[in-house]
Amino acid sequence: MKNEIRRSIIADYMIVTIGSLITALALDMFLIPNKVIAGGVSGLATIVYYLANFPVGVQMLIYNVVLFILAFILLGVRFGVKSIYSAVTLSIFVDFFNYVLKVPIPDLSSDKLLAPIYGGLIAGVGMGMVFWRGASTGGTDIIAMILNRFFGISSGMGLLYTDSLITLFAVLVLGPVPALYGILAIVVTGKVIDTFLEGVEHxxxxxxxxxxxxxxxxxxxxxxxxxxxxxxxxxxxxxxxxxxxxxxxxxxxxxxxxxxxxxxxxxxxxxxxxxxxxxxxxxxxxxx
The missing domain is CATH 3.30.70.120 (Alpha-Beta Plaits)
Incomplete structure (x- = not known):
């Protein structure tokens, strides 16, 4: 039984790592370079990045501190540990792909609508994998999990509500277009998360x-x-x-x-x- 528990824990962290990696690729290849403010701490970090050129990954770690405390208090220690791991790996991947690997960014200048669609799809798969293993990528994902635990609101819809508020705030800073693209990305991400979880959570x-x-x-x-x-x-x-x-x-x-x-x-x-x-x-x- 101990071996089974160990395998389960290893599987949890492997899937969380892969999910964080996929989410980071969505941010670096589609969302951040196209100024798609898709809510959450990544959206807030993107706004500050374009204002002060402060690395997105570092910001995401800073913003998550308070929400991690909430995760420990309301969702349990193990959830908090896995969420910290997920958020740390996501933050590292975001800056690693951007500053070290310099992942190629698709040229979507002729059709910028593809950025929130593809970014939302890929991020939804990555975040769905993280949610599936009882963790979170940090930020408003934690709020979504709290809403799901205590109010029965689905993870995708909880993410939609909380991230929309941050995206609307982006209107004041970057104008309406990035925020509108962000809302589209949030809707796509939320739907993909729910579809993913319904498929694996038999x-x-x-x-x-x-x-x-x-x-x-x-x-x-x-x-x-x-x-x-x-x-x-x-x-x-x-x-x-x-x-x-x-x-x-x-x-x-x-x-x-x-x-x-x-x-x-x-x-x-x-x-x-x-x-x-x-x-x-x-x-x-x-x-x-």
Missing amino acids: SRTLLIISEKVEDIKKRILEDLERGATLLPAKGAYTGRDRTLLMTAVKRRDLTRLRKHVLEIDPKAFVIILPNAEVYGEGFKELKG
């Missing part, structure tokens, strides 16, 4: 029989913030009355739940079933 149903079912239930309710159902059951071989715990979780929470069960009762009997779809609180909204 849910699972767990059936758990344990002598310590109450302790497991408490961990599900308090740590995973998921619901659970207790069903009366009877062992066919022993004839003993038991309690069957049933819960549905997103795939990203599955490893955490397995760790909790192992920690509480290593002898628990656990069945994990794939779900075609799950509707209700914490999952997709049931629509007619």
Whole structure:
């Protein structure tokens, strides 16, 4: 089990690193050089970059400090550590690609509308990978995750709300055109994030029989913030009355739940079933 946990952690950080790299490429190749103010600390950093020529990556680290503190307080230490790692790698990648590798910048002078579209698409994939592993690229991504955790607002929509405010502020500094392109990039990024997460976050149903079912239930309710159902059951071989715990979780929470069960009762009997779809609180909204 320790090896499984270690592999899960390594996978988390590998995917977060790749996601940060992809997001940095979107910024350096499409958004920053075309003055697309796509909200967030990167948008704010882009504004200051064009005003004072201050490196975007360094700025992003500075602006994230307060929001990292919020992540530690509201979203847990592990989330905060992964988010710090993601934001640091993103900031390093942004300045590394720009000042060291000098990545090629596509010439979009004939059709600048492509900059927010392609930049938003690529950034959405990168940020979706980071969100998938329970981290954030920092900045308003953290606010989006807080809105998702406490108010049920999707990560993409939370990002849309918060980043739009920063983009509107850009109107006062760089004029309406960069801000309008930025709003388009924000919409594209938000939609791609939600589409990406819906594609990878398939849910699972767990059936758990344990002598310590109450302790497991408490961990599900308090740590995973998921619901659970207790069903009366009877062992066919022993004839003993038991309690069957049933819960549905997103795939990203599955490893955490397995760790909790192992920690509480290593002898628990656990069945994990794939779900075609799950509707209700914490999952997709049931629509007619």
